[in-house]
Amino acid sequence: MAAIYSLFIINKSGGLIFYKDYGSAGRMDTNDSLRLASLWHSMHAISQQLSPTTGCSGIELLQADTFDLHCFQSLTGTKIFVVCEPSTLHMEGLLKVIYELYTDYVLKNPFYEMEMPIRCELFDVNLSQAIQKDRVPLLGR
């Protein structure tokens, strides 16, 4: 069963607001995750400028030997990206589901400050349900 290694959410300025790893393959310490998030934010921005076509909205998929990285950027600048095993299916669907969970359980939380790290219990609970391995294929509804 294809596995997700880690999930990142970054705000529009490139700061990491949410990081979760699944299993030891994705684990990294806080500083590394922060560094990776800003690195990705910059690369995403640079890719828009490098693109030979106009209207490019940035990197959506990065494929390497040992992992794939799927990235979703909303029109408001929030990026959600997931690092997973190569050739994992349905990741785009998963990213959109996570975006909906973000709007329902993070943004509607009155104690959540915009652009700040996410500390919302309902979001964590619903995210775990969405990511459970046997449910990921069902997200292609």
Next chain:
Amino acid sequence: MAPLAPRTGDAVFANVERVNAELFTLTYGAIVRQLLTDLEEVEEVNKQLDQMGYNIGVRLIDEFLAKSGVSSCVDFRETADVIAKVGFKMFLGVTASVTNWDAEGTSCSLVLDDNPLVDFVELPDTCQGLYYCNILSGVIRGALEMVSMKTEVTWIRDMLHGDDAYELRVKLLKQVPEEYPYKDDE
């Protein structure tokens, strides 16, 4: 199959969670009533409603984008249409019409014939300057700001003041795309 092909307003409205309309109307009425008691001045209440709407709008836009599946709008005309047909339908259950475009296409009117916020409402003589639905102007302004559009939203017609419909004037001041500091000539 990813769940989000762009949907019409009705389709999205059918899929979101809804709340009792009267509860919504009465809760909003209680909020305005409380603001009037706390702030006393009608102008202050107008400003506070706009600010509250702004705070709602900056968060609402993500929910709107996530659930309706709309993609980037080509121009401001499309933006206005999407707000009137999909946005209003999704959050208020009513559609607005878009009229009175100016020559450059940067300013238009959104006309609401039906407005769930104002059911059962009458303005007393002491509050004639109150823009009861000013929260809506804040919501539109806040939401558009998060997608790089600075706008100015004002009320032109208000049924609580005796007009025949609710008309909001939305004016696009400027587009402010995200700037990345990667220019070589700096």
